[in-house]
Amino acid sequence: MNQVEQKFTWKRALLYACLLLVAVVQIFPLIWLVDFSLGSSNEMFTNGLLIIPEKIRWDNYVTAFVDGHFLHYLKNSILVNVTAVVFVIAISILAAFAVTRMKWKLQGFVKTLLLMGMMIPIHATLLPNYVIYDKLGLTDSFWALLIPYVAFSLPQGLFLTCSFMDSIPKELEEAAIMDGCSIYRIIGTVITPLMKSSMATVAIMTFLNNWNEFMMASTYLSSNKWKTLPFSILEFTGQYSSNYAVQFAVMALTAMPAVVVYVLLNKYITKGVAMGAVKG
Amino acid sequence: MKKKIISLLLAAAMVCTMAACGNSSGQENASSNAKAEESGSSDAADAVEPADAPALGSQEGAAASAEPVAIKVFSNLTDRKSGQGFVEQTLFDQYMAENPNVTIEVEALDDEAYKTKFKAYASGSSMPDLVNVWGQPSFLDEVIAEGLLAELNQDDYAEYGFLSGSLDGFSKEGKLYGLPRNTDVMAFYYNKAIFEEHGWKVPQTYAQLNQLAKDITAEGMIPCSMDGADKWPISIYYQDIVTKILGDSQQDVRNSVSTGDFSNAAYKQAAELMQESVEAGLFQNGFETSDYGTAQNLFTNGQAAMFYMGSWEMSMANNEEISPEVRDNIGIFMMPVVEGGTAQVTDIAAWNGGGYAVTQNSAVRDEAVKLLNYMFLPENWSKIAWENGVCMSAQNYADFLTGEETSVQLAFTDIISSAASITGVTFNDLGDSEFKTNSEDLSAELAIGMVSPEEFIAQLEAAAK
Numbered sequence: 039m040n041q042v043e044q045k046f047t048w049k050r051a052l053l054y055a056c057l058l059l060v061a062v063v064q065i066f067p068l069i070w071l072v073d074f075s076l077g078s079s080n081e082m083f084t085n086g087l088l089i090i091p092e093k094i095r096w097d098n099y100v101t102a103f104v105d106g107h108f109l110h111y112l113k114n115s116i117l118v119n120v121t122a123v124v125f126v127i128a129i130s131i132l133a134a135f136a137v138t139r140m141k142w143k144l145q146g147f148v149k150t151l152l153l154m155g156m157m158i159p160i161h162a163t164l165l166p167n168y169v170i171y172d173k174l175g176l177t178d179s180f181w182a183l184l185i186p187y188v189a190f191s192l193p194q195g196l197f198l199t200c201s202f203m204d205s206i207p208k209e210l211e212e213a214a215i216m217d218g219c220s221i222y223r224i225i226g227t228v229i230t231p232l233m234k235s236s237m238a239t240v241a242i243m244t245f246l247n248n249w250n251e252f253m254m255a256s257t258y259l260s261s262n263k264w265k266t267l268p269f270s271i272l273e274f275t276g277q278y279s280s281n282y283a284v285q286f287a288v289m290a291l292t293a294m295p296a297v298v299v300y301v302l303l304n305k306y307i308t309k310g311v312a313m314g315a316v317k318g
Numbered sequence: 319m320k321k322k323i324i325s326l327l328l329a330a331a332m333v334c335t336m337a338a339c340g341n342s343s344g345q346e347n348a349s350s351n352a353k354a355e356e357s358g359s360s361d362a363a364d365a366v367e368p369a370d371a372p373a374l375g376s377q378e379g380a381a382a383s384a385e386p387v388a389i390k391v392f393s394n395l396t397d398r399k400s401g402q403g404f405v406e407q408t409l410f411d412q413y414m415a416e417n418p419n420v421t422i423e424v425e426a427l428d429d430e431a432y433k434t435k436f437k438a439y440a441s442g443s444s445m446p447d448l449v450n451v452w453g454q455p456s457f458l459d460e461v462i463a464e465g466l467l468a469e470l471n472q473d474d475y476a477e478y479g480f481l482s483g484s485l486d487g488f489s490k491e492g493k494l495y496g497l498p499r500n501t502d503v504m505a506f507y508y509n510k511a512i513f514e515e516h517g518w519k520v521p522q523t524y525a526q527l528n529q530l531a532k533d534i535t536a537e538g539m540i541p542c543s544m545d546g547a548d549k550w551p552i553s554i555y556y557q558d559i560v561t562k563i564l565g566d567s568q569q570d571v572r573n574s575v576s577t578g579d580f581s582n583a584a585y586k587q588a589a590e591l592m593q594e595s596v597e598a599g600l601f602q603n604g605f606e607t608s609d610y611g612t613a614q615n616l617f618t619n620g621q622a623a624m625f626y627m628g629s630w631e632m633s634m635a636n637n638e639e640i641s642p643e644v645r646d647n648i649g650i651f652m653m654p655v656v657e658g659g660t661a662q663v664t665d666i667a668a669w670n671g672g673g674y675a676v677t678q679n680s681a682v683r684d685e686a687v688k689l690l691n692y693m694f695l696p697e698n699w700s701k702i703a704w705e706n707g708v709c710m711s712a713q714n715y716a717d718f719l720t721g722e723e724t725s726v727q728l729a730f731t732d733i734i735s736s737a738a739s740i741t742g743v744t745f746n747d748l749g750d751s752e753f754k755t756n757s758e759d760l761s762a763e764l765a766i767g768m769v770s771p772e773e774f775i776a777q778l779e780a781a782a783k
Contacts, residue, residue: 080639080640082615105399165438172443177444256431260444261425272426274397278610278630
C-alpha cells in the first residue's frame, strides 16, 4: 500500500513537473512582454532573459493609451471581431446543417467548395479584393474588414462545425420532426444548444485569428475611422528604429482582451476540438 | 475518385478565374490611367466637389469665402511625435492653421506595408493626393511609367536652394516629379572616449581600418556594429569601398548597372576588401542577423566602438535615452581611402532618398502642389528638421545654423560642404525592384563568405542583365 502511494506521488510529481514546464513555456512570453513594457527602450537590448527596470515606467502605458488612440482602436477591434464571430458561427451552423444533414444533389460539392477557401492565401487576394471594393465603394468602411474576416474564418469554422454535427445522433432530429418541428426550429432549439463547445471553439479561433490581423486592415482601410488595434503599434514605429518600450506596452494592452476571451472560453475549446476530431 | 476529380477541376477553375481577374484589373488600370491623362485638368476640377463634401460641415464657420479642400496624404512616417514624422506633422498643422479651409488627412504605414498599399492604390481609383516616394529607379521608374505622378514646375523651385543634383533622382527625361526630403550620408560613428582610452586612431586608409578591427577585437570589444539583417547597409558599405577606390564614379556605376558590365577591377577589389574586413572581425558576431535596433544598441550601450550608418542617426547625439558617456562622445569619420586607388576621402557615399510627389489623378492636384511647395519653403522643412537635429535637408540650410548644433551635426555639414563628389543613389537602387532584392541578397552573401568575390561579380552581372 505504502509502495503504491509512493509510486503514485512520483508519477504525480513528474506529471506536475511536465505540466509546469508547459505552463512556463506558454506563459513566459506574456511575462516577458509585461516586463519589457515597464522598462525604457534602451534597456531592451540586454543579454539577460528578463530585465529589472531602473525605474518602473508606467508612463509607457499612458503614452500607449493616449498617443496610440487605444480606446478608439479597441472599440473598432471589438466591434469588427464580435460581429465577425457572430456571422461565422451563424453561417457555419446553417451551412453545416445543410451539407451534413440535408440530402441534396450538390451537397458534397458545396461542402468541398466552401472548405477549399482554406487553401487561398490572404496575400493573393489583397489586390483583387482592393479593386473590387474600390469599384463597389466599400474601401475604408466597416464592411471592408468584416467581409474578408468572415470569409477567411468560415472554412475553418465550417470544418469544425460539420464534424461536430456528425456526432449528434440523428434520432434527436427524427423525434423533433415527429413532434412537428420545422427545420429552423430543429436547428434553433435542438441542434444549437448541443453545439455549445463547438461554437466556443469556432468563436475563439475566429476571434484570435482576426484580432491581430494587420495586412488586410492596412490595405482596405485608409482613414482612422475603422482602424483596429494593430495600427496602434505603428504610431510608435520610427523610420529606422522604434520606441520599443511603448510598443511593448501597446502589445501588452492588445493581448489582454485576447487573453480574457481565451480564459473565458477555454474550458469549452479542448472539449470542442476533441469531440469534433473523433466523429463517428 | 469522383470527389478527387471534382476538386481537381475546381482548383483548375479557380486558378483560371484568378488569372482572368488579374488580367482584367491590369488592363482597366492602364486604361483608366490613360483616360485620366487625356482628360487633363477639366476633369480633375469636376471631381473636386465630391471629395470635398465631407469637409463642408466642419469648415463652414471658419472660412465661408474660401472653398473647403481636403488633401489626403499617404506617408511612410508612422511615428508622428518624433523624427521626420514630427517635422511633417508640424508643417501640416501650420499649413492648416494658415489656411483654415484646408484639412489634411494623413494615412501612415511603414515601408513594407506602404509599398503594398501603394500598389493597391495604384490599381484603384482613390489614390491619395500627396504621397511619399523614393528618388530611386528601383521605386520611381515603374511609378512614373504608369503615369501616376504629376509633373512639377521646375521654375517654382529656383529660390528653394535645393543642392545641385538633389533633384536628379526625382526627374525623368527632364521632367521633375518630386522633391527630396533629405540628404543622406553614410559614415562611421565612433565613440571618441573609447578610442582615446585605448589609444586608437581614426583610420586614414582601408588597411588601417582592418588593422584597427584586429586591435579592437584583441581587446575583446566589437569594432563596428552593422545592421546586416536589412542588407541595404551592407550594399551601401560595398558601394562606399568602390567609391574609395574609383573616386567620382557616379556615372560609371550607373553604366555598370544598366549594361550589366562589372568588369572594372575596382568592383572585385572592393568585394575582396569587404571579405578581408569581415575576416578581420570588423563586424559583430552574427551581424547578418542583427537588425537595425540591435546593431544600434551595441553602439549606444558602449559595446561596439563604431557603428556604420547614415547621417539620419545624428540625433543620437541629443537623444536623452542614451547614456551621456556615449551620447557626448560621438564622433564620425568617413570610409577611409583604399591605397593605390584614385579616390580622396571627400568622395562620399551620399544620396537623396525619400521625398514627396503629387499624384496625377488627384482631385485637388493644385492644392496638393501648393501644400508641397509650402512644406519645402526653405524656412519650413529645412529649418525645422535641422533645429530638431532630425536630418539634413536636401536644401541649403546654412542660414539656419543656430550655433547650438551638436558636434556630429557640424561634422556632417563639413563633410557635405567639402565633398569632392557624391555617389548619388547607391548601386542596389539603380536597377528595378528585382535587381534591388538580388543585389542586396548578394551583398549579404558576399559579406558572410557564402560567395567568393568572383562569383559575386558574375552573379551581379547576371542580375543586372
